[in-house]
Amino acid sequence: MKRTQAKEDLAAENARLRRWVADLMSGMYVNCVYCGHRYGPNKSTPVTMADVLKKHIEKCPQHPLSKLKAENKRLRRRLAELKEKGASDEQD
Numbered sequence: 339m340k341r342t343q344a345k346e347d348l349a350a351e352n353a354r355l356r357r358w359v360a361d362l363m364s365g366m367y368v369n370c371v372y373c374g375h376r377y378g379p380n381k382s383t384p385v386t387m388a389d390v391l392k393k394h395i396e397k398c399p400q401h402p403l404s405k406l407k408a409e410n411k412r413l414r415r416r417l418a419e420l421k422e423k424g425a426s427d428e429q430d
């Protein structure tokens with residue numbers, strides 16, 4: 339078996355297993371481990387539970403990502419202030 343064929347077979351198997359996991363999770367509740375927010379089961383939802391959880395993580399107030407986003411925002415604001423200050427210092 340050629341190496342590329344083996345790679346394609348593994349990718350197909352991976353896709354099949356991901357669909358299986360999505361099917362298994364569709365009948366379950368999924369909780370955010372950081373804030374406990376609960377989703378599902380909802381068979382009418384067009385996205386998988388994993389996708390629902392990914393969307394929640396982006397806005398979960400207790401997920402470490404939220405802390406990093408806030409820090410990023412603060413640092414960007416500070417950087418803009420320093421750039422402004424630097425520009426005005428050059429003019430003096």
Ligand SMILES: [Zn+2]
Nearest residue numbers: 370372373398
């Ligand atoms: Zn959460």
